[in-house]
Amino acid sequence: MMKKAVSFLLALMLLSVSAAFADDSNSMKEDGFSTSYSYNYDYWGDVQMSPDPYRVETVIDSTTLGLENLENTRISKPQGIFVRNSDIYVVDTGNSRILQISYRNGNAELKRIIREVNGAEPATFKTPMDVFVDEEENIYIADQDNNRVLMTDKDLNVLKTFVKPTDATFNQSSAFLPTKITVDVAGRLYVLATNVNKGFMKYENDGTFTGYIGANAVKVNMADYIWKRYFMSREQRAASESFVPTEYENMxxxxxxxxxxxxTVFSEYELLSDTAKPIRRLNGIGNDILIKNDRYPPIGDLDWKSESLQYGPCKMADITxxxxxxxxVVDRVRGRLFGYDSQGVMLWAFGTKGSMDGTFNxxxxxxxxxxxxxxxDEMKNSITIFTPTEYGQLIYDATDAYLNGEYDYSAELWENVMKLNANYTLAFRGIGRSKLRQEKYEEAMDYFERAHAREEYGRAFKQYRKIWVEKNIWWIILILALILIVPLLIGRSKRMKWEVIMHEHGKVHK
Amino acid sequence: MNTEKFTSKSTTKTGPGRTTTWLNRYGQSLKYALHVITHPFDGFWDLIHEKKGSIAAANTFLALFLLIRVLKLIATNFQFIMAPIQHINVFEEMGSLLLPFLVLCVANWAMTTLFEGKGRFRDIYMGMCYALVPYIIIQLPMILVSNMLTFEEGSFYSVLLNFSVIWCVFLVFVGLMEIHDYGPGKTFIFLIVTVVGAGVILFLMLVFFSLLSDAFAFFVSFYREIVFRLN
Known part of the structure; x- marks a missing residue:
């Protein structure tokens, strides 16, 4: 008996070990990355290939703009791009100029080349990094190696110059090197500057510096702290890195x-636990208010191998x-774009590295x-323009309709999305919501289960259960009654039988 | 009256044929689990010393335990469990429970024999299998119940699940105490020692299997070399 049991268990063990090696990874390369151009992550974090949400409309480069014939200077290492209405502004950093391109219906035309401004010394740029254009078409230029941010009107007459603050909070021995700029509706300028790790520098619209916003909290590791504080000599301490908050990449x-x-400054292990927060949304006092209601935080790719620079986690170069x-967001490591909705749910992902149109260097x-x-693309020196496909546009329209309160129309659109991509979680959820509103609880439950929406499933199920109980109340009462009465009857009959036996026993003994 | 009741029962025991006797004993030992889990101190002692339990019943409980683990992953409502159905391998799932269970039993036996433990391996295995019974009798209905609850009502579900696990752990503790005739302190120490012992066993197994595969690879390449030379 015992031997048999043990041999059976051993056989089971061996079976289980051999079965453990069988794996079913599809659409993945050996390094864990998706092989498809467009994809999405399902509930389990597995890559699901999807239809393309975007297609390449056109690629703008020096040739299409006619720059070779005009000046014989091709675009070189562009660093910044900005769009206002139908004009594209590209900072051609390598040539210290800004290109204003008008773009309409797939046709790009060079409108203006900005290489100098009126009324500033020097009038030309030195390593311009970024450009911003406000609604009155005033142009802001981050002129990095001239240590200034210029504000000009649309005819390039300088209105204001933002320079290094004399404030004590700014390290006076280091240069003011603006890299990225943005301006709010009140004309306040936000500057991301190299070597500044206190967040974004904020200037009022009269040009005065008023402080920093959005600084990262300094993270001190207890062990590191004790080591540095008690076991290092003063010289060692001075030579080692101090605890500094991370810097931003773009805004x-x-x-x-x-x-x-x-x-892009974080440790890999912080990503999935959402302590790295590679994407943030800062409010007026610099707190991160990005909504994250999905199972995975918005970090781009969920899988990566970290052996080399190519294979690390996503590094988001820019966001819009x-x-x-x-x-x-756009990832510069693997040249991918990721779209997220307001709840932090990934809408789509596409792109790869390469030299074809639609890929990036x-x-x-x-x-x-x-x-x-x-x-x-700073290596291809080009601008790739993507237009949503039918699939991509349906996703946007469905989201729009839902937010506008047109729930049934939204469900209709989601159903079209589902026809194009049967692995699209948001579509199931969207249809489920509409079914729930139409009081088709059983159908809603089915959709919510596919979308892994627990709370919403619970809501539909509660109603379904209520109706079910109301419909079957008599059966329930009957079954409960049977459960209670039958054992009672059995007990009584047993006792009676027993008494009969005892009675006869008694007779025999007598 | 009592004695007569007993005799009437015993007459059925020595009834017709051997198989019925065995089945009867098996049935009795299965039923005895209910006594063990409600009266652990008494129950485990009699399980071993009065021969109230049987290995057959123990095997049954272990098999049921594994079955329910898998059933739970498959049939529990998705609101309460995160099981990637498409990635679940039933044998892997069972093996990942069975292997540690057996290794821990062996480790416990190996350690306690050296330190005046009264239990034989048979006793330990049987006792531990009987300690799994609360898990079986609570989790099985809970699979059904999970399909009747909503996400917000989940606390009821999780409390009962935790209760079943705590009950099992308690039974393991008391069971080992009674099987080896140890005091509570000594039992606790030997629980820790058992875990360490299991680690050592796993390490040795790892070394053994890696050596085995190396040896296998050697013979394979040896064979290939010969075939290559002969051609």
Whole structure:
């Protein structure tokens, strides 16, 4: 008996060990990355191939702009891009100039080359890094190696110059090197400057520096602290890194005046636990108010191998925010774009590295024009313009409709999305919500289960259960009664039998 | 009256044929689990010393335990469990419970024999299997119940689940105490020692299997070399 049991258990063990090696990873390369151009992550964090949400409309480069014939200077190492109305502004850093390109219906035309301004000394730029244009078409230029941010009107007459603050909070021995700029509706300027780790520098619209916002909290590791404090000599301590907060990579101001910022300085292990926060949305006092209601935080790719620089986690080079708090980030490591909705749910991901249209060498800037996306590549020296496909547009429209309260129309659109991509979680959730409103609880439950929406499933199930109980109340009472009565009857009959036996026993003994 | 009741029962025991006797004993030992989990101190002692339990019943409980683990992953409502159905391998799931269970039993036996433990391996295995019974009788209905609750009512569900696990742990503790005739302090120490022992066993197994695969690889390459030379 015993031997048999043990041999059976051993056999079971061996079986289980051999079965453990079987794996079913699809659409993944050996290094864990997706092989498909467009994809999405399902509830389990697995890559699911998806239809393309965007297609390449056109690629703007020196040739299409006619720059070779005009001046014989090709675009070189562009660093910044900005869109105002139908004009694209590209900071051609390598040539110290700014290109103003008008773009309409897939046709790009060079409008103006800005290489100097009127009324500032020096009048030309030295390593310009970023440009911003406000609604009155005043132009802000981050002129990095001239240590200034210029504000000019649309005819390039200088209105204001923002320079190094004389404030004590700014280290006076280091230079003022603005890299990224943005301006809010009140004309306040926010500057991301190299070597400044206190957050964004904030200037009032009269040019005075008023402090920093959005500084990262300094993280001190207890062990590190004790080691540095008690076991290092003063010289060692001075030579080692001090505890400094991380710097930002890029920023974008949305139409509500919140700053979307990305950072690329973090430890990998902090990503999935959401302590790294590579994407943030800062309010007026610099707190991160980005909503994260999905199972995974918005960090781009969920899988990565970290052996080399190519294979690390996503490093978001730039961010832009569309309508309805949908935001898009571009990853410079693998040249991918990720779209997220206002709840932090990934809408789509696409892109890869390469030299074809629609792929990137080193994406550095991202902007949008309506729902079109513009990606600046500093190695290809080009701007790739993407237009939503039917699938991509349906996702936006469905989100729009839901936020506008047109729930049934939204569900209709989600159903179309589902026809194009049967692995799209948001579509199931959207349809489920509409079914719930129409009081089709059983159908709603089915959709919510597919979307792994627990709370919403619970809501539908509660109603379904209520109706079910009301319908079957008599059966329930009957079954409960049977459960209570039958054992009672059995007990009684047993006792009676027993008494009969005892009675007869008694007779025999007598 | 009492004695007569007993005799009437015993007459059925020595009834027709051997198989019925065995089945009867098996049934009795299964039923005895209910006594063990409600009266652990008494129950575990009699389980071993009065031969109230059987290995067959113990095997049954272990098999049921594994079955319910898998059933739980498959049939529990998705609101209460995060199980990637598409990635679940039933054998892997069972093996990942069975292997530690057996290794821990072996480790406990190995350690306690050296330190005046009264239990044989058979006793330890049987006792530990009987200690799994609360898990079986609570978790099985809970699978059904999970399909009748909403996400917000989940606390009821999780409390009962935790209760079943705590009950099992308590039974393991008392069971080992009674099987080895140890005091509570000594039992606790030997629980820790058992875990360490299990670690050592796993390490040795790892070394053994890696050596085995190396040896296997050697013979394979040896064979290939010969075939290569002969051709």
């Amino acid at each position: 974008y101001m949305d139409d509500k005046g919140f700053i979307y910022a990305t950072t 925010a569309l309508k309805n708090e949908i935001y898009v 080193r994406a550095i800037g991202l902007e949008h024009m309506g729902y079109d996306l513009l990606v600046l």
